[in-house]
Amino acid sequence: MKQITKYVIKNSLKRIFLYRACLVRLKLMGVERVYSYTLANETGVNSDQVRKDFSEFKITGNKRGGYNIDELLEKMESIFHRNKDHNLVLIGMGNMGQALSKYSRFVQRNMNIVATFDIDPFKQKQRSDLPVYSMNRLKEIIDRFRVKVAIIAVPEISAQEVADELVRHGIKGIVNFAPVLLKMPPDVVVNNVNLCDELESVIYYVHKLMKVDGIKNLELLYRDMKY
Amino acid sequence: MKQITKYVIKNSLKRIFLYRACLVRLKLMGVERVYSYTLANETGVNSDQVRKDFSEFKITGNKRGGYNIDELLEKMESIFHRNKDHNLVLIGMGNMGQALSKYSRFVQRNMNIVATFDIDPFKQKQRSDLPVYSMNRLKEIIDRFRVKVAIIAVPEISAQEVADELVRHGIKGIVNFAPVLLKMPPDVVVNNVNLCDELESVIYYVHKLMKVDGIKNLELLYRDMKY
DNA sequence: CATATTTTGTGATTTGTTTCACATCTTTTT
DNA sequence: AAAAAGATGTGAAACAAATCACAAAATATG
Known part of the structure; x- marks a missing residue:
């Protein structure tokens, strides 16, 4: 059964990303220990909320002693499964697709685009650091690299079709740059970026x-x- | 006074975008009139919420008669000031910047990138449909085209500096692709896309x-x- | 070692959002 | 023309999120 898959990142989760970004910066500056109000100041939320958010994600600190940055970061990495590598596929090598394929931050965060796909054979020949395959090799690659998450950067007209094919081959999560609401089975996560x-x-x-x-x-x- | 400018698009506003996208599609299909439940089905929210959202944005329909698509779209266009043209500047012509500069959907929605900027003179010479200027022409362009909104696609190290300069020259809204929380005066809107x-x-x-x-x-x- | 201080973690409270439910208006039907 | 049906619009109720407030724990101080 397919349905509209409109999914919103919870605000508490967004804030966790925020905290992490700050922690990384503070760590680089040599800070070892933070307090809820440190993060509050740095991120513009209040300190109660920082603690409530931590509580939601089962992150604990030391009464009076605050939080050890390394422990915090480690905890967050495990929350986001950053300790493992994540293989991704990218469909659509237009403007946006090509930019995404070169986006180095994904790699820094253990997310590797293992292959890209396009229906246009010309784009497949174009110079790129990553292989550009035609769609018929999708299943092979997804299986080989155990890919669970895909990025869709195709024109809106073909987004639904591409998404269906991805799901048929076992994809469970999609970041969708096409301005369409995808109809997907309920066990597939879709994040629309518009x-x-x-x-x-x-x-x-x-x-x-x-x-x-x-x-x-x-x-x-x-x-x-x-x- | 500068402060962290962390800003979250309200969910009701996001849903309005959703409704609009559906309306555009339905209009193309020849539909003239919709009901709250039509939009509900198409977008995966419930019909009460559609009506509540409309009420928040002062959108009204006809008792029993539902909503006329053209009227709805017109109302939404005025909410988002789409009836006017919006001139934008784009700072940073790296991967993401170049992709954004070619992103045709902005133009379709009356948002025109009038010029792009980069510190690298090489990128300034590169083939592009848009002019790539060096940063010292920023003020001139912002003034000439009455630009109020900018897109930042520079490396995180220079994002704050660029943002400060933009604000000095009168920019009031920023879409920031650099993974940094910008410290900005309270009358500047920042939307971080990460x-x-x-x-x-x-x-x-x-x-x-x-x-x-x-x-x-x-x-x-x-x-x-x-x- | 007792007391003071600081910070966490979490129930209680307040504030905000979504859903419910129905009065109201409009159109259709008989 | 009256009754029935269908949809909106909005207070009220239910639910969720954010803030408050304080007990409990850890550290520091005298």
């Missing part, structure tokens, strides 16, 4: 901010923006 | 789904994912 929407929402809030008069309304707006 | 986080969160939920046994836990998980 760049236009990201931009438009900024434009929306900028207009709202410019129209605001008086400090009280400004505070209301910040609340609205979940500042 | 591709690694998007991928990792999918990996996180995929692992969670695979570990789930029994239908009850599955439902709990869906709730957790705000399915």
Whole structure:
């Protein structure tokens, strides 16, 4: 049974990403131990929330002693399964696909695009650090590298078809850059990334901010923006 | 006064984007009138929520008659200021920057990147449909095209510096692809797009789904994912 | 070693969001 | 023209998330 797979990253999870980014930076600066209020200051959330979030993800510290950065980071890595390697496939080698295929941060975070795919044979010949295969080799690669997660960067017209094929071959998670809501079985996770929407929402809030008069309304707006 | 500018798109706003995408599709299919449950089915939210969201954004329909697609779309366009053109600048012509500069959907939605910038003179000479300027022409372009919103696609090391300069020249909204939390004055809107986080969160939920046994836990998980 | 201080972790409270339920208006049917 | 049916719009209720507040633990101090 297929259904619309619209999935939103929980805010608490987003904040965990935030905390981690700060921890990495602090560690580089030589800091060894942090307190909930350290992270609060660095990330703009309040310290109660930091602790509540940690509690949700079963992260504990030392009463009075705060948190040891290394332990925290290790805990977070295990939460996100970063201790393991993750093989990915990328479908669609247009603009966005090519940029993603060269995006070095994925590798730094143990996420490896093992192969890319495109229907256009010309793109398959193009110079690229990664192999560009035609779609008929999809199953072979997914099986060989035990791929569970795919990135879709194809035109919207073919996104659903591609997604269906991926799922048939065992893919369980999709980051979808095509502006379509995919209809998927309920055991497949889909995260839609829509760049236009990201931009438009900024434009929306900028207009709202410019129209605001008086400090009280400004505070209301910040609340609205979940500042 | 600068502060961490961490900003989250409200879920109701995200759903409005969703509704709009559906409406556009339905219109192409020749549909003229929709009901709250039509949109509900198409987007996977429930019909009460559709109506509540519309109410939040002051969108009204006809009792019994549902909503006229053209009117709805027009209303939404005015909410997002799509009736006007929006000039953007893009800073950083690395992988991601180059992909974004060619991203045709921005133009389709009345968002025009009028110029791109990079510190590397080589990239400035590279073949591109858009001019690639060095940073010292930033002010001139921002003024000439009345640019209010910028896209940052520079390495994380220089993101804060670039953002500061943008704000000095009057930029009020930023879509930031660099994995850094920018410290900005409170009247500047920042939307951080972090591709690694998007991928990792999918990996996180995929692992969670695979570990789930029994239908009850599955439902709990869906709730957790705000399915 | 007792007391003071600091910070965590978590129930209790408040605030925000989603769902429910129904009055209201509009159209269709008889 | 009255009754029935269908959809909206919105208070009320239920649920979820964020903040408050404080007991408990760990460390520091005298």
